[in-house]
Amino acid sequence: MQTVFINGRFLTQPISGVQRYAQEIVTALDALAGDGALPARYVLLTPPGARTLPLRHIETQTIGKRAGHYWDQVDYARAASRGTALCLAMTGPVALRRQVVVIHDAAVQRHPEHFSKPYVFAHSWLDRLLARRAVVATVSEFSRRELADVLPVAAKDIVVAPNGAEHLSITPDAGVVERLGLTKGGYFLTLGNLTRNKNLAVALRALARLQPGSAKLVAVGRMDRSVFGSAGLPEPGADVLLPGRLDDAEVAGLMQGARALIFPSIYEGFGIPPLEAFVNECPVLASTAPAVQEVCGDAADYFEPHDDATLARLMQMLLDDHDGEVRRERLAKGRQRVARYTWRGSAQILADACAKVAAR
Structure with missing residues (x-):
């Protein structure tokens, strides 16, 4: 053999x-x-x-x-x-x-x-x-x-x-939302280390366009500036949480409580976080990086990687979705999409x- x-x-x-x-x-x-x-x-x-x-x-x-x-x-x-x-x-x-x-x-x-x-x-x-x-x-x-x-x-x-994305189809740590001082549906989530390619800067600029206090941004990932430099980031404000790296159950818990995952990468070969979000019933706002569009298809809402104005508009659309109609539509498409992988x-x-x- x-x-x-x-x-x-x-x-x-x-x-x-x-x-x-x-x-x-x-x-x-x-x-x-x-x-x-x-x-x-x-x-x-x-x-x-x-x-x-x-x-x-x-x-x-x-x-x-x-x-x-x-x-x-x-x-x-x-x-x-x-x-x-x-x-x-x-x-x-x-x-x-x-x-x-x-x-x-x-x-x-x-x-x-x-x-x-x-x-x-x-x-x-x-x-x-x-x-x-x-x-x-x-x-x-x-x-x-x-x-x-x-x-x-x-x-x-x-x-x-x-x-x-089966690895994140797990029992979530629902308590992480409360431990971080958050409320369900009151925050957006990003995943990724602090590198220029992950483009956290556009999410920070978009958040700054919203009414102060209307939502928080939780940026999960390795945030050691001594390793990654500033990555062109504006200074995070009071509505930005940087909890560092979290385990899979905590990430799943945050996804299930988030208004949406923001995936703003400039360049990706694939991009796992949107699939992880679909598994955990979390809508996705994604950049138009070609591989990301290939993976997400019609299950995500898109913005150009440096267009914080469009991203802010999409964030506000989900904040204004009081009856949950937009969310239900996106989640149904996400379930269909993730089944392919x-x-x-x-x-x-x-x-x-x-x-x-x-x-x-």
Whole structure:
């Protein structure tokens, strides 16, 4: 039986969208293995000090003494050369040809101003090398087109395995609303770390256009200005709460109590938060970033990424929705939309891609 070695370096990194994707895909692969639906043996390889996942059917092995990219290129590459490599978090060993690598977007190439110069340099050449050697997978049709445009790989050869949202279909922590001093329906929510791409600034400007005290904005995510800089943000006012990172149950609780999720990203390869909001019966106000429109379809209301006036108008529309008619319509469309995306389905797509690589 062939063996697929999963790159587990993502378990040493803080959890954001890429790490969430990797974690949920591995969990779904574990379930598929338990159902006997995988044609190969799967092993999760991790560096020393990595977090653990509660897997029942996929073996976890800690290997090597290195960390970071050195672990990828040396320790993991050596171990994975005995089978097929599956790398879920943007990078992989350039020496291997029997591998599937998920590159989530072309943000480094399209928006280098959002990253440090060393990061742009490293990923620019790394992505090109991987595109020549590995089977590239990504998370949306938009990202497939983007990657084909900036890397030496044809769009038809890129596998699309989208995100899901089942992980947030959980029992919510409803008490988080009260703990944060909020009232149900009295606030809007954003999710994402403090980076320029996440574009929290437009949400802050839109809030400032509303009548003072009419609503609050809760911005959940890592807000360490020493790491991310100011990100071009205006100073948050009294109606803005920055609770930092919260666990999944708290996020679900906030979504279920929010007037809407605001998702103002300038550029995304996919964008999981709108799907998470749909799962938790939360309307979505989203930017017109192409991947976001692909995912949300007609279930969201849209604004241009820097158009705070339109965003403020949409926020006021939901605040004025006293009979809940607009909300009910949006939630019905959201339920239809989220049904299109599952972690299990995407895990099966990647397993099929690995099987083709192994056979080849």
